[in-house]
Amino acid sequence: MAVxxxxxxxxxxxxxxxxxxxxxxxxxxxxxxxxxxxxVAVAFTPVLAASRPSQSADGQHETGxxxxxxxxxxxIQGAPLPFEGLSALGVEWRVTVDGRPLHLxxxxxxxxxxxxxxxxWYRTPLEATRAAVDELGPRRRLLxxxxxxxxxxHLHMEAEHGVRA
Amino acid sequence: xxxxxxxxxxxxxxxxxxxxxxxxxLKRSGEYDEFVRLHIEHFVGDxxxxxxxxHMTPSFLPWHRRFVLDMESALQRVDPSVTVPYWDWTRDRxxxxxxxxxxxxxxxxxxxxxxxxxxxxxxxxxxxxxxESITNVEFLTRNLGRPRDxxxxxxxxxxNWALKDPVYDVAPWDSTVTKGFRNKMEGWGxxxxxxxxxxxxxxWVGGVMLGGASVNDPVFWLxxxxxxxxxxxxxxxxxxxxxxPAKPPGRGSAQYGRxxxxxxxxxxxDVTPDELEDMSAIYRYA
Numbered sequence: 001m002a003v004x005x006x007x008x009x010x011x012x013x014x015x016x017x018x019x020x021x022x023x024x025x026x027x028x029x030x031x032x033x034x035x036x037x038x039x040v041a042v043a044f045t046p047v048l049a050a051s052r053p054s055q056s057a058d059g060q061h062e063t064g065x066x067x068x069x070x071x072x073x074x075x076i077q078g079a080p081l082p083f084e085g086l087s088a089l090g091v092e093w094r095v096t097v098d099g100r101p102l103h104l105x106x107x108x109x110x111x112x113x114x115x116x117x118x119x120x121w122y123r124t125p126l127e128a129t130r131a132a133v134d135e136l137g138p139r140r141r142l143l144x145x146x147x148x149x150x151x152x153x154h155l156h157m158e159a160e161h162g163v164r165a
Numbered sequence: 166x167x168x169x170x171x172x173x174x175x176x177x178x179x180x181x182x183x184x185x186x187x188x189x190x191l192k193r194s195g196e197y198d199e200f201v202r203l204h205i206e207h208f209v210g211d212x213x214x215x216x217x218x219x220h221m222t223p224s225f226l227p228w229h230r231r232f233v234l235d236m237e238s239a240l241q242r243v244d245p246s247v248t249v250p251y252w253d254w255t256r257d258r259x260x261x262x263x264x265x266x267x268x269x270x271x272x273x274x275x276x277x278x279x280x281x282x283x284x285x286x287x288x289x290x291x292x293x294x295x296x297e298s299i300t301n302v303e304f305l306t307r308n309l310g311r312p313r314d315x316x317x318x319x320x321x322x323x324x325n326w327a328l329k330d331p332v333y334d335v336a337p338w339d340s341t342v343t344k345g346f347r348n349k350m351e352g353w354g355x356x357x358x359x360x361x362x363x364x365x366x367x368x369w370v371g372g373v374m375l376g377g378a379s380v381n382d383p384v385f386w387l388x389x390x391x392x393x394x395x396x397x398x399x400x401x402x403x404x405x406x407x408x409x410p411a412k413p414p415g416r417g418s419a420q421y422g423r424x425x426x427x428x429x430x431x432x433x434x435d436v437t438p439d440e441l442e443d444m445s446a447i448y449r450y451a
Binding site for chain 1: 279367
């Protein structure tokens, strides 16, 4: 059974080696250590379906399909915003990893990239999000208010007026 | 007076130490992190709306030229003898050669979490805590060469392929163009070749160099000094060719208001690409 970080079942695990446990409740120190070891062991194992920029063909996920799944122990969710966003291509997505926002950007050819990996691109928001999780490994998490080119939904054009606090 | 930017492999022991110490001082004062934020704020994709000043755009080269110049000025306020060295990755290609030595930038990250454990920028020195980031990790990370799925640094042939293109850039002036010196250097590929030159180097270093906060790895400056040197080489090889576009795209163009033409202001500075083309009065490469 796949569980997210807060113990709620969120569907099928995608990819191999996701450090998940069917047991809920308190862990003993040994169990926690074992889980930690397991998650370290798979920490940066390439999951090729996600790690191959733009060449991978998932086949099941079109760009417009929302997703909500556990991938390598992380809950990843994404959906197109219901209004026209900042993308020149017309669709802006809200994507989160364990509830924290992951900023996705688009290329002019319609592919997607994330703030975690600026130099690879993927056919769909789902692929870009999985690749960001691959790159995060088990210990890193996104910040709630990570700096980015967008602030509060408005394109940040005022960078020249000083650095944000 | 014109100063000299050197190959990092040619720095004396003293020059290495002074370069590192000046970086650490800027980090301590907080000034370094302003550079990190500025770079994050200027990463706009060409599929997003808005002006692209720094990436996926003709002004990729002048933007980073000015960015390195600003860092160099900051370093020189700490120590007037310091200039930004360049890393020639067509020559120094191993994960243990310069600049990955203990007296310069330190080595690759450890396997478990990619944390850099050696050199002056290791977290445990207490001198290089990452605060401007996308994630909660405060230590510098690297994954040189991506050992689990190895990738090579770009080669001299890759550089020459870019340098021999006489045209600076072509419409639609974004990451999808397959002609023009600018994107051949910036390195947005397609199909089988995903990363070229600059982008491939970021991918090869890995860790924080992959993301929007890549400036947190001081190798950023050595990479962009070498990029800048290639632009100068290109200019010398093609003396009749200049930065393009010379004029802004018209109102009917999809690129209207989204790129910086030769005589337009290059944010965040009050400078134009035209004014950044000739650096011969400021520095030269040795």
